[in-house]
Amino acid sequence: MVKPVVVPTQDELDLAQYSVLIVDDAPINLGVLVQFLESYGLGIRVARSGESALRRAHYDPPDIILLDVLMPGIDGFETCLQLKANADTADIPVIFMTSLGEVEDKVRGFEVGAVDYVTKPLHHEEVLARVTTHLQLRRLTKMLQSEKQQLQVTTEQEKARLFDAVKQQREQLRTLNTRLNELKEFEYQQIARELHDELGQTLTAIQINLSAIRKDVNGHLSPKGEDRLAETETLTSQTLEQIRELSLSLRPPMLDDLGLVPTLRWYIKRFGARLDIKAGFTTSGVVTRLASEMETHLYRIVQEALTNVAKHAQARNADVKLTFLNNRIRLAIQDDGVGFDPSKLHLKSSLQNSGAGLLGIRERVHLLGGELEIKSTPNTGTLLNIEASV
Ligand SMILES: Nc1ncnc2c1ncn2[C@@H]1O[C@H](COP(=O)(O)OP(=O)(O)OP(=O)(O)O)[C@@H](O)[C@H]1O
Ligand SMILES: [Mg+2]
Secondary structure: OOOOOOOOOHHHOOHHHOEEEEEOOOHHHHHHHHHHHHOOOOEEEEEOOHHHHHHHHHHOOOOEEEEEOOOOOOOHHHHHHHHHHOOOOOOOOEEEEEEOOOHHHHHHHHHOOOOEEEEEOOOHHHHHHHHHHHHHHHHHHHHHHHHHHHHHHHHHHHHHHHHHHHHHHHHHHHHHHHHHHHHHHHHHHHHHHHHHHHHHHHHHHHHHHHHHHHHHHOOOOOHHHHHHHHHHHHHHHHHHHHHHHHHHHHOOHHHHHOOHHHHHHHHHHHHHHHHOOEEEEEEEOOOOOOOHHHHHHHHHHHHHHHHHHHHHHOOOEEEEEEEEEOOEEEEEEEEOOOOOOHHHHHHHHHHHOOOHHHHHHHHHHHHOOOEEEEEEOOOOOEEEEEEEEO
């Protein structure tokens, strides 16, 4: 059966740019074909054995190979297998020249990696058509491959650019965050001082005046007047207490004056007393003052973590340990409460609009250049481990 002949148009392919290696042990039969192909501009080379074809394909790869099946030495199939096994020649399309009626040869040809076959006796127009078609196919495949590579390069470049941009923005955000934290702390400090010094002093003065009045009237007050005076005394001392509390919780002045360790000791004692939790604080190593920014971050981290213990843990015990190592500091906050599953946090935070606490802790640890580890599973309590260079 003669296959239909499709000759691609000449302007689609400049045949003069391509070379064909014809492998046949009896090239005498090929004279007319060679002339015919050359008349279309194709560069023709001839090899007389499989071995010679392999050598030539290796040193000067042709664009396509026309390969005879039966040859002395290694036959066409073996030649094709070896061409396909070598990365340098694997891509060269191979067309077998098989004898009419040898169906198994045709099948075997495809099995060993050929792209096509032509039937002997050769029909020149058909050979040209098949050669041109496969040259065209190869050219298009190569174009596609290089476009794909180009696309990959562009995507990689774009990814790298976006990655850089995101990294830069995160750094900017971090700088802003540091600045914001500093400002916030400064403001807390100012308000705390003002509450304590201004309002606190005024209320203390009112308290002193009230006790002077009580002395002056010496019990000579109407019952209504006595009630009013007593109520004013109570209100004044309650408000004074509230203002002290507010001032302390905004930013305890002892954090600046005495440092982290005394402040934590005071804070944790107060925390335990208020919530009826056994709250412990221990230090180990040589206690030293740290940079003010670091002391603030660590104090705020403990505050946030203990607030979580109070809010979520239902714990009976909470322990804070601060370890001073050589050039490093380690902070551990542990409770024996209900625990939680850290991997499900993002779900919870998106549903309940919470999660600023742990996020804030994470951010502070990052600003300290340290590491945070959260160990928690339901019903085993929670442990937060923080370590940073001093
Ligand atoms: N010590 C803890 N014991 C049990 N669950 C905890 C503990 N700490 C955190 N969690 C869980 O992790 C979640 C996230 O805590 P996070 O502090 O980030 O947010 P939040 O406390 O819910 O809200 P907020 O933004 O007010 O802090 C909590 O809702 C809670 O389920
Ligand atoms: Mg919280």
